[in-house]
Amino acid sequence: LRYPMAALDDLQHRQFEHAIRDLMLRDGCADAVQVGGAGDNGADVKATDPYGRRWVIQCKHRRAGLAGAAVGTPDLHVLNGTGR
Template identity: 45%
Template structure:
């Protein structure tokens, strides 16, 4: 979907990925680091996921922005922490809008174009 939205995207997830699953680069050369979390129905992603990507996205990958995407939801603490630290969050509802409604990533989360 990142590629559909005009970004160059590369899967980097796996062993030693340093809390980043996908790196995407926009037309201006800015890097977006994305962590994807699949949850069981009704489960929530906690703050520890955000702590990890916040600590590694810029340092390890030179990312200007980081985002966590889940098919579930986020705990209240995770949502508050992400907002405070500028980490973009896409929960199940946002993911559906992005995938099914073909909304652009900038419509789904508060990314500043040209992302």
């Protein structure tokens, strides 16, 4: 499973979360699940890798590719709190 950057850029936000989940499944995270939505506490995808490490991923998709706005610090604080 591979996604060219242009294909990722064309995805809507929920489709992007599912693509990230699919990539985690591809890479051996058998329990990867898309959990993003209202009340997700900043987690869009959760998974456990083959080494037993837990992943909590917040997906940020720039509408304008590299020209899009950067992810802000508040988003990172929310994700950090969710991970803890």
